[in-house]
Structures are given as C-alpha cells and as structure tokens.
Amino acid sequence: MARRSFKAGALTAPLPPVMVTVGDMENSNIITIGWTGILSTIPPRTYISVRPERHSYGILKRTNEFVINLTTAKLAKKVDYAGIYTGAKVDKFKECGLTKAESKEVSAPTIAECPLSLECRVVEVIPMGTHDVFIADIVSVSCDESIIDENGKICFDRAGLLAYAHGEYYALGEKVGRFGFSTKKQSAKKPPQKNKAVENKPKNTPVAKETDIQENKKRPFYLDAPRGKGSKQKGGRKGR
Numbered sequence: 001m002a003r004r005s006f007k008a009g010a011l012t013a014p015l016p017p018v019m020v021t022v023g024d025m026e027n028s029n030i031i032t033i034g035w036t037g038i039l040s041t042i043p044p045r046t047y048i049s050v051r052p053e054r055h056s057y058g059i060l061k062r063t064n065e066f067v068i069n070l071t072t073a074k075l076a077k078k079v080d081y082a083g084i085y086t087g088a089k090v091d092k093f094k095e096c097g098l099t100k101a102e103s104k105e106v107s108a109p110t111i112a113e114c115p116l117s118l119e120c121r122v123v124e125v126i127p128m129g130t131h132d133v134f135i136a137d138i139v140s141v142s143c144d145e146s147i148i149d150e151n152g153k154i155c156f157d158r159a160g161l162l163a164y165a166h167g168e169y170y171a172l173g174e175k176v177g178r179f180g181f182s183t184k185k186q187s188a189k190k191p192p193q194k195n196k197a198v199e200n201k202p203k204n205t206p207v208a209k210e211t212d213i214q215e216n217k218k219r220p221f222y223l224d225a226p227r228g229k230g231s232k233q234k235g236g237r238k239g240r
C-alpha cells in the first residue's frame with residue numbers, strides 16, 4: 001500500500017482527553033489535557049505535559065498535586081470547554097455544571113461525573129520544549145461504582161469513554177478483545193477441535209493450560225503487580 005510522508009509532528013491517536021483538576025476544594029481549576037499517559041506500573045507513575053502559559057501551570061508548580069479525571073462521550077462538550085477557556089477568567093466547575101468531590105490523598109478535587117480518577121503527586125518537572133512534563137506518582141484511584149461489576153472488576157465498556165484523535169472527539173467503540181486473547185487456542189463457544197500437539201505428546205508430558213493465561217484477568221487494571229518472584233509473562237517479558 002502506498003504511504004505518504006509528512007514533516008515531523010506530534011501526532012498519535014487515540015489520546016485520552018482527560019480533565020485535570022488542580023488547586024483545592026475552594027479554589028480549583030480544570031484543564032483539558034491530551035498529552036498524558038502511564039510511565040511505570042510499580043511505582044504507578046504518570047505524566048501530564050502542560051504549557052507554562054496555562055493558568056493551571058502556576059497552580060501545579062505551587063501545589064505539586066493534581067487529579068486526572070477520565071472523560072466520557074457524554075462529557076465531551078465540557079471537556080472541550082475546559083480546553084478552550086482559561087480558569088484565569090471563568091469558573092469552569094460552575095460553567096460546566098460539574099461537581100467537586102473530595103479526593104482521598106490530594107487537595108485537588110475529583111470530578112464526581114467522571115468514571116475514574118487518578119490522584120497524583122508530582123515527583124519531577126522536566127522542560128521538554130513547548131510543554132513542561134509533570135511526572136507524578138499515582139497515590140490513589142477512585143471509580144464510579146456503576147462501572148464496577150459484582151466481582152469488583154472495573155468494566156470500562158460500561159463507561160462510554162471519550163477519545164481524541166487529531167483535533168476530533170470520538171466515543172470509544174466496541175470491545176474487540178482482552179489482554180492475552182491472542183494466545184487463546186480456541187474460543188470457549190466453538191466446539192473443541194482435535195489438538196495434534198496434545199494427541200501426539202509422549203505420555204506424562206505437561207501441556208500449557210488455558211488457566212495459565214486466564215490468571216491475567218484477576219489483576220487490577222492499573223496495578224499490574226508481579227505474580228511472585230521472577231515471574232514472567234509469555235515470551236519472557238514482564239507485566240505491563
């Protein structure tokens with residue numbers, strides 16, 4: 001297939017357009033951030049990239065705390081608003097009709113309408129060019145109970161998450177698989193097929209079981225804790 005080259009640019013997609021809250025319960029602000037992600041599993045560490053000219057930048061530098069609030073398609077207009085208007089001039093909580101909830105570990109409020117929030121404490125600020133990168137430990141996570149199932153699993157497919165790609169907002173689509181599904185020999189619904197490897201194996205030779213892979217399902221999505229000393233995933237790589 002033919003491909004075309006463009007000049008270098010900061011282009012990747014999809015991004016999570018998160019609403020980051022800064023300040024405290026009395027004086028707070030919301031800034032929409034696209035430049036964010038996870039840096040490390042243990043310690044759970046994240047980053048946000050913020051231009052020094054943003055009103056939120058000074059608050060971040062002073063308080064060293066923030067909350068990353070994941071957003072939904074239903075919240076898209078509010079997400080956009082918080083990314084257009086400045087907190088220097090408007091109260092974005094008021095204008096967007098969003099609710100402040102007390103965070104557990106940091107002073108910055110959590111947005112009650114958001115399905116999942118990561119409370120963060122800054123460990124380092126690195127100038128990167130147009131933006132400064134605020135690297136932070138995730139010190140607490142809170143989640144709307146409506147997306148937690150009866151087994152305590154967080155079901156993001158119920159959340160209606162929002163994605164951002166090259167200046168446009170999208171509602172996240174259907175689920176197409178889950179972690180490790182590429183290694184499944186066959187779907188549970190399909191009738192069992194003959195496995196030549198098993199049929200031809202010499203007697204008493206152990207064969208890898210489906211449950212070896214299924215173990216991954218039980219771990220929390222955000223804390224991919226090692227399953228014992230020296231444990232490795234298939235292919236010899238450690239967890240996410």
Ligand SMILES: Cc1cc2nc3c(=O)[nH]c(=O)nc-3n(C[C@H](O)[C@H](O)[C@H](O)COP(=O)(O)O)c2cc1C
Pocket residue numbers: 017029030031032033034035036049050051053054055056057079080082083084085086087088131164
């Ligand atoms: C979808 C979206 C993503 C954005 N991502 C970033 C970002 O990663 N970093 C940044 O500094 N500004 C980003 N912005 C711009 C700020 O959100 C915007 O300038 C905002 O008005 C700043 O608010 P404040 O002045 O109250 O801090 C983004 C805006 C939108 C709409």
